[in-house]
Amino acid sequence: MEITKFKANLPIYLQVSDLLAERIIRGSYPVNSKVPSVRELAEELTTNPRTIQNALKELIDAQILITRRGQGNFVTADRSKIVELKQQRVKQKTAEYLDSLQPFLSWNEIITAVEKEIAKRREQ
Amino acid sequence: MGVAGLAISLFWPLGMLLKLGVNRSFWTSFAIGETVIAFILLGIGFICLFASINQVWLSNRFRLLPASTSQLYFSNLLMKTAGFLLIIGLLALIDFALSGLILRNWLMTPIEFQRAISKATFSMTDVMNVVVSFVDAMVSLIVELTFLLILTETLENFVAEKYQRLVGVVSFIVLLFLFSFVDEKISNLISNDIVSVTSVLFDAVVVILCIWASIYLLKNWVESRK
Amino acid sequence: MSAQGLELQHVGYKKMTKVILNDISVKIPLGRLVVLLGENGVGKTTLMRVISDLNKGYQGKVCLNGVSDERRKSLISFSDNLSSFRSKISLNDVIAFYQQGYPDFDLQRVNELLNFMRIDPLQRLGSLSKGNREKFVIALTLARRTRLYLLDEPLSGVDIFSRDKIISSLVKWIDNDSLLLISTHHLSELEQVIDDVLILKDQTMLEYRNVEDIRQQEGLSVEEYYRQTYLEH
Numbered sequence: 094m095e096i097t098k099f100k101a102n103l104p105i106y107l108q109v110s111d112l113l114a115e116r117i118i119r120g121s122y123p124v125n126s127k128v129p130s131v132r133e134l135a136e137e138l139t140t141n142p143r144t145i146q147n148a149l150k151e152l153i154d155a156q157i158l159i160t161r162r163g164q165g166n167f168v169t170a171d172r173s174k175i176v177e178l179k180q181q182r183v184k185q186k187t188a189e190y191l192d193s194l195q196p197f198l199s200w201n202e203i204i205t206a207v208e209k210e211i212a213k214r215r216e217q
Numbered sequence: 218m219g220v221a222g223l224a225i226s227l228f229w230p231l232g233m234l235l236k237l238g239v240n241r242s243f244w245t246s247f248a249i250g251e252t253v254i255a256f257i258l259l260g261i262g263f264i265c266l267f268a269s270i271n272q273v274w275l276s277n278r279f280r281l282l283p284a285s286t287s288q289l290y291f292s293n294l295l296m297k298t299a300g301f302l303l304i305i306g307l308l309a310l311i312d313f314a315l316s317g318l319i320l321r322n323w324l325m326t327p328i329e330f331q332r333a334i335s336k337a338t339f340s341m342t343d344v345m346n347v348v349v350s351f352v353d354a355m356v357s358l359i360v361e362l363t364f365l366l367i368l369t370e371t372l373e374n375f376v377a378e379k380y381q382r383l384v385g386v387v388s389f390i391v392l393l394f395l396f397s398f399v400d401e402k403i404s405n406l407i408s409n410d411i412v413s414v415t416s417v418l419f420d421a422v423v424v425i426l427c428i429w430a431s432i433y434l435l436k437n438w439v440e441s442r443k
Numbered sequence: 444m445s446a447q448g449l450e451l452q453h454v455g456y457k458k459m460t461k462v463i464l465n466d467i468s469v470k471i472p473l474g475r476l477v478v479l480l481g482e483n484g485v486g487k488t489t490l491m492r493v494i495s496d497l498n499k500g501y502q503g504k505v506c507l508n509g510v511s512d513e514r515r516k517s518l519i520s521f522s523d524n525l526s527s528f529r530s531k532i533s534l535n536d537v538i539a540f541y542q543q544g545y546p547d548f549d550l551q552r553v554n555e556l557l558n559f560m561r562i563d564p565l566q567r568l569g570s571l572s573k574g575n576r577e578k579f580v581i582a583l584t585l586a587r588r589t590r591l592y593l594l595d596e597p598l599s600g601v602d603i604f605s606r607d608k609i610i611s612s613l614v615k616w617i618d619n620d621s622l623l624l625i626s627t628h629h630l631s632e633l634e635q636v637i638d639d640v641l642i643l644k645d646q647t648m649l650e651y652r653n654v655e656d657i658r659q660q661e662g663l664s665v666e667e668y669y670r671q672t673y674l675e676h
Contacts, residue, residue: 101634101664104655132615139611140635141476144655276527280497282544283517375459436513441497443488 097138105140109148112138117157117168118179125170128158223308225254248319255312262305266359270297271366280441287432298359353420361400364427365392371438446509448472449494449591449622453503456486456493463489464501465646471639473508473590474619478633479626480669481643487626490643491593494624495521507591517547518590522580522597530569534579537568545587552616553586559612560605573600581609585616592617594625598632610636630666640665642672649676 099108113134116122128134131149135142149166152158157178158166169175194203273279273293282289369389373381400423408415449471456464464486471477479487492498494505496513507515528537534557542548557564560578562571571579581597598606606629614636617623624641627633634654642649650672657668 099635101631102658102662102667104658105635106655135614136611139614141614141638143474143638144635147655272527277497277521277523278525278527278540281495281516281521281523283514283546285513377459436499438499440492440499443492 097140099140106144106147106151109134109138109140109144110151113148113152114157114178114182117175118182122168124168124172124175126168127164128166128168130165223311225258244319248316251312251316251319255309255316258305258308258312262301266297266301267362267366270294270359270363271370274367274370274435274439275442277441286436290428290432290435294359294363298355349417353417357420357424360424360427360431361396362393364431365389365396367431367434367439368392371434374438374440446506448508449624450506451494451503452506454490454493454505455502456489456498456500457502462646464493466503467643467648468503469641469648469651471622471624471641471651473622474617475638476613476617476623476636477625477639477641478630478637478665479624479641479643480630481626482673485643486646487643488595491521491595491624491626494591495519495593497521519593520584520587520589520591521593522584522595525568525576525580525583528568530567532568534562534564534566534568534571537579537583538564541583541586547588549586549588552588553582556582556586556612556616560609574602574605577601578605578609590621592621592623594623596626596628598627598629606632630669631664634665637665640669642669644673644676649673 097112099105113122113128122128128149129137131142131145134140134145138145149158153160153166155178156171156174157169159169160166191203198206270293273289279289279293284292366389369385369392372388373385376384404416404419407419449469451467451469454464454467455462467490479490481487489498493501494507496505496516496519504511505515507518510518525537528540538550538553541553542550554564557579560575560582562575562578562582568576568579577597577600581594584592584594584597598609601609610632613623613625625633637654639651639653640657641651654665657663657665661668663671
């Protein structure tokens with residue numbers, strides 16, 4: 094059995110909602126489908142049900158998930174929301190990446206490094 | 218334990234048989250021996266009874282049960298006493314009966330035995346007296362000794378851990394002495410008869426007080442061991 | 444329903460003249476998984492024994508779902524170390540004792556738990572290793588359907604693989620109507636499943652706090668935070 098380990102110094106509900114958002118973007122939870130229940134997710138990710146609830150609440154507030162009374166939570170049918178989510182992700186991750194390199198690399202050095210790495214991976 | 222007791226009371230005479238051969242002195246010692254064994258078994262049985270009653274107050278296993286302290290107290294005393302009567306009572310009865318049987322068949326002539334029996338007159342009141350005083354003695358003994366043991370456990374809480382055992386033993390002996398001394402003095406003051414309504418009533422009051430105090434101490438002072 | 448949960452009001456406990464617990468007041472609502480922290484001898488076990496009415500003569504008030512007298516025992520499942528059972532007794536007989544003694548004991552649940560921990564109930568209690576004995580205690584404690592579960596150092600002898608398995612299953616066994624208080628020295632393994640921490644120091648309560656708050660507001664893991672607050676005070 095694999096235990097999902099989260100970073101211990103960041104709120105776990107944010108990490109869980111990130112993880113769920115990634116699954117939605119990747120299509121593991123397709124558009125209009127039901128996401129697993131709180132209990133199922135808590136067991137799968139080895140976290141507290143309350144943490145899962147808070148994570149789901151984040152996604153519900155962002156209208157990525159829609160709650161259907163008595164049925165559970167569903168991924169939104171509105172694809173534009175998911176595109177928006179993806180773009181947000183890209184922005185956030187890129188910003189994090191640049192923040193980590195900027196102190197000692199110039200923009201051009203970063204671009205060259207990225208291009209080189211992508212070319213290398215394409216060959217493989 | 219019951220089996221062991223039965224074995225002792227039946228096989229002990231066999232040893233005697235081998236040693237002495239079957240004659241009058243064998244039967245005499247057999248009869249006396251069975252009576253003695255009956256008393257020894259009763260004594261050992263009582264010690265075990267009180268040890269096992271006391272153990273219940275000190276174990277998490279029983280103190281955690283979702284029962285009130287009075288429920289725990291009464292069920293413990295009743296169950297343990299019933300078990301005790303069943304095993305030890307039965308054994309003692311067998312042993313006494315055996316010695317009686319021997320007395321009748323081998324040591325006395327049937328006429329002697331009949332004469333001995335007929336000398337004792339049994340009236341209804343006599344039987345009642347015996348039953349009442351037996352129940353009185355039994356209940357008093359169990360309730361009062363249990364109370365003294367609980368009181369001892371309570372007192373042990375007030376001394377450092379390494380002295381607890383010593384203080385426990387000493388205070389139990391002192392308490393036992395004090396209690397029986399006072400009890401007897403008051404009892405004598407109230408009535409001179411061994412079996413009378415007043416003395417039974419007095420015993421009943423003492424028993425009720427002991428039960429109340431025991432439950433109070435258990436509820437508020439006596440802790441289970443870690 | 445304001446009385447739902449565990450409430451301690453100025454709880455203290457003395458042994459002769461030695462203070463073991465001093466003036467602890469806290470309110471913990473139902474549905475929480477709470478870790479009790481503190482160094483050895485700080486009174487974690489004593490606190491649990493006071494809550495479950497095994498320790499007598501404590502000061503203050505312990506109130507569980509509005510019940511503060513000895514009747515609260517029926518709402519509490521405390522992990523007894525089973526030391527008062529004979530070592531020759533079989534696990535099935537211990538289970539039978541629990542089943543007779545506790546009306547809320549769930550036989551199916553204990554079997555599920557034992558099966559999951561791979562413990563054969565035909566064994567004798569005395570033949571269990573330290574780790575397996577602890578697992579058996581956990582199974583017995585969690586098999587009751589009650590309000591408050593008290594697990595005192597349940598995982599100290601359990602190997603890391605089983606520990607992970609048990610921790611992830613804790614989530615499964617606790618629902619919104621119950622409360623689990625667990626004392627441990629293996630905090631890091633429990634970090635992502637717990638709701639709150641209750642820290643004891645110098646015979647009293649240093650803090651009762653939500654773990655997500657700690658991460659969010661302090662940017663620290665619970666373990667780091669525990670170390671920091673413990674040394675500061």
